[in-house]
Amino acid sequence: MIYICIPTHNEASTVGVLLWKVRNVLGEFGRDYRIVVHDDASSDETPEVLQRYRRSLPLTVLRSDEHLGYGRSVEKLLRHVSKAAPYPKRDCAVVLQADFTERPDDVVAAVKILEGGVDIVVGSIEFGELHRVTRAVHWASRTFLHRIFAKAPVSDPLAGLRVYRVIVLKKAFRDSSQQKPLISAERWAANAEMLGYLAPHARRIVEVPARLHYDLRTRPSRFRPWRTFLELARLPKSLWSSKAEEA
Numbered sequence: 001m002i003y004i005c006i007p008t009h010n011e012a013s014t015v016g017v018l019l020w021k022v023r024n025v026l027g028e029f030g031r032d033y034r035i036v037v038h039d040d041a042s043s044d045e046t047p048e049v050l051q052r053y054r055r056s057l058p059l060t061v062l063r064s065d066e067h068l069g070y071g072r073s074v075e076k077l078l079r080h081v082s083k084a085a086p087y088p089k090r091d092c093a094v095v096l097q098a099d100f101t102e103r104p105d106d107v108v109a110a111v112k113i114l115e116g117g118v119d120i121v122v123g124s125i126e127f128g129e130l131h132r133v134t135r136a137v138h139w140a141s142r143t144f145l146h147r148i149f150a151k152a153p154v155s156d157p158l159a160g161l162r163v164y165r166v167i168v169l170k171k172a173f174r175d176s177s178q179q180k181p182l183i184s185a186e187r188w189a190a191n192a193e194m195l196g197y198l199a200p201h202a203r204r205i206v207e208v209p210a211r212l213h214y215d216l217r218t219r220p221s222r223f224r225p226w227r228t229f230l231e232l233a234r235l236p237k238s239l240w241s242s243k244a245e246e247a
Contacts, residue, residue: 088169
């Protein structure tokens with residue numbers, strides 16, 4: 001089973017189209033799948049849009065009445081999948097953005113790689129595809145925060161498109177308190193932080209190219225360069241120090 005995990009906050013203009021695109025792509029792929037959306041206290045028409053699609057898609061909707069933020073929203077989705085998946089050594093969770101900047105078409109190639117014996121597949125964004133502002137933060141993060149990223153298992157721990165084998169999630173969440181969230185950072189920093197917690201439980205991690213499409217996003221960017229850089233700077237130096245053989 002492929003679980004498509006979509007964190008959502010006020011994405012009424014894109015989430016429905018994204019769900020239908022996922023349906024078309026995975027329908028052609030021929031694998032069993034389920035879409036799991038976390039509606040993170042949306043105040044627009046996102047709940048109504050999701051309700052309409054529940055009648056025609058294998059869709060589970062989780063909702064928080066209090067805004068949790070991107071990082072905790074992703075963690076909530078992954079915790080749900082780790083409990084729901086019937087075959088954790090075979091099933092996988094795919095994290096996909098709701099604003100359509102990431103392409104559902106890239107999911108198929110990533111899942112095929114995971115099926116070849118990989119535990120985590122990480123999207124790697126081409127530097128030239130980044131927006132001018134995000135490119136600057138991306139460069140600054142990789143240059144000045146080398147003490148954190150030098151030991152990272154991939155060259156780009158910031159990208160959002162991920163595929164995780166469910167057994168990796170179960171091992172990581174088994175070692176953590178169910179009451180205390182693992183992730184405290186936001187956006188790119190949250191992506192790096194999550195990979196830091198999950199990587200020690202994976203036998204093999206592979207990167208794949210991920211294409212971004214900022215032109216398809218219909219709302220203003222929520223990216224905050226300075227805040228993102230500060231959150232990256234606060235990540236612990238020991239983020240990648242856990243030993244994989246302990247998994």
